[in-house]
Amino acid sequence: MSDNPILSVRDVRKTYGGVEVLKGVSFDLERGQSKIVIGPSGTGKSTLLRCINLLSPPDSGNVVLDGVTVEERGINQIRAQIGFVFQEFNLFTHLRVLDNVRLAQRNVLGRSKQEATRRAMEELERVGLSDKLEAYPAELSGGQKQRASIARALAMDPKLILFDEPTSALDPELTGEVVQVMKDLANAGMTMLVVSHEMGFARAAADEVIFMEGGVIVEQGPPSTLFTCPEHARTSQFLRMISHEHQEA
Amino acid sequence: MVFDTLVAEFPFLLRGLWIGIQLLAALLALGFVLGITLAVMSVYGHWSLRLFAVVFERIFRGIPEIVLLLLFFYGIGELLPLSPFVAAVLALGLRSTAYQAQIFRGSIQSVAGGEVMAARALGMSRLGAIWHIVLPQALRRSIGPWTNEYSAELKATSLAYVIGVVELTRQASYIVSNLQGNTLTVFAVVAAMYFVVNRLGNAGLYALERRLTIPGFEGRGAES
């Protein structure tokens, strides 16, 4: 591993109501790297993402972003550097698409209205939503909502983006457009940590796959190795299971 | 000193409370009977009945309680002398009719239309289907909102003060003017009495709602 990863997670632990959900998780993310996290549901994947930007503060361990330890002090400025894309999109219901992408640029980064508008238009163009600037979230399809929320994250010029099952709430025929946007991002050099079972994305764009189960990382490696000859029986079992699910869908 | 006067005057407050509760029971009963009738008429009846219900509700919801009380006691009283109590029952009862009709209409409309059709298919008459199928379900669903109506009307009974019904609030004002003092205490005690009656009534209605809960029936009190 290189000397200065953009994100370094060290021995992060988190307990909810007496149950240890994360039992010491460590990994690094290099600049421009994309890692995908897979694992059964309830394993702590979402919790891990939320521990990174302290939406759920870890009980112990630490997270270092670009050489700076992530802590409560100054957390808002750190969160501004970490994009977050949610399974349920969480677009701001009362704001038009353009304002959804502009708001945090203005009140967190302090950008001027012109600058915020310019960046918003660029990113909305990139995700193919230039014609939806004036639409309210409720007027968009699921795929459009998720692309808008990706643009919202991108416009903050984050150092990396965390994705929590970005396609799980979408109808199957709409996942393609979101996956395509994510592939393009990865190819353009964006640093990404993606919780997802989208094998298409994993094969085409992920540099590494992390398999998590029971609050620990069971194994990790490049998709070519991990998907074809995983070390652990649990990993191959899980891979078989999700490939079945995908065939049914 | 304060305590002694309270003990001495408390029977009067209780008498006032009792009158207030009688008023409450009478006006809620009137509102219940007329409210259900109005609701059934407006859901299943001719459009003119529906129009009548809308106008009736608009009028009785748009006029302040106090004006209704004065209108019935002094106004209608010109033509047909009414005792303050009867005037209060009519004024507040008709107003409650407007609110209760709205509650019952909502819950009647929430009963699945298919059930009425099924009942008709079994050979039940229209009225029979309403009576045996719709109303038992609608009434259960009404208990939640009806609890609010109970609270609102309990508090409204205090307004009968303005036409001289000697209920709790008027008893309190008599006591206050006799005593020349202790006003804060007396009104605090009176407020507490309303508060307790309100809570007791609500608790009773919740209990009723829970008892009447039927599996698969999503009342507010449903446990499952």
Next chain:
Amino acid sequence: MLEFIEFGKTWMPFLLEGVGVTLGLWVVAMVLGFCLALLLVWGRVYAAKPIYLFATAYVEVFRGTPMLVQLFFIYLGLPEIGIVLAPFTAAAVAIGLNTAAYQAEYFRGAIQSLPAGQMVAARAMGMSRFQALRDIILPQAGRRVIPQWSNEAIVELKYTSIAYAIGLTELTARAEQVGYQTFQFLEAFTLVAIIYLVLTGIVAQSLDFLERKTRIPGLTYTGGKME
């Protein structure tokens, strides 16, 4: 009927003078209630335990007891401890304190009906809690609460008539005066009932218009309110 119209022509101007007092009382009370409600809802949703308990007790007490008793407590009772208020002020304070409890409950309901993800997403982007409340939660909850708030405003408009009980010459008291001068109580109170119907109708229409003007897809309100 003709007689009633004559009666109306004669006394309407006198009654309409009371409309000013009624509306003035209503506006002052609603504004007072609104400001207080914001504090209460903060206490109920976001504040520490002691403040939460105080706000909860406040709401329970004011919603659980009649407004007339609250008014007497303030107007007749407070002078015992040296606080003497004029009828208008006493009525404005009583109605304001009362409506604050109801408004707070509607605001709380609206805030808690918003999906948790809205706050989470705002915080995840680096907004402070205050920014998230100001820019995300309040604009959304504010829109959702308009129908209930309108209802409450109309309830309170009618409740200004309670000031009649402490001798303020607002609309209802003027109607009574007309009754005593003419001994035509039925006509006098019918006339004032019509004025209230028109007033509540106008307010209802205006607030409905506001609701439609500020409506946003995906943020419509579903639910009902009793009183």
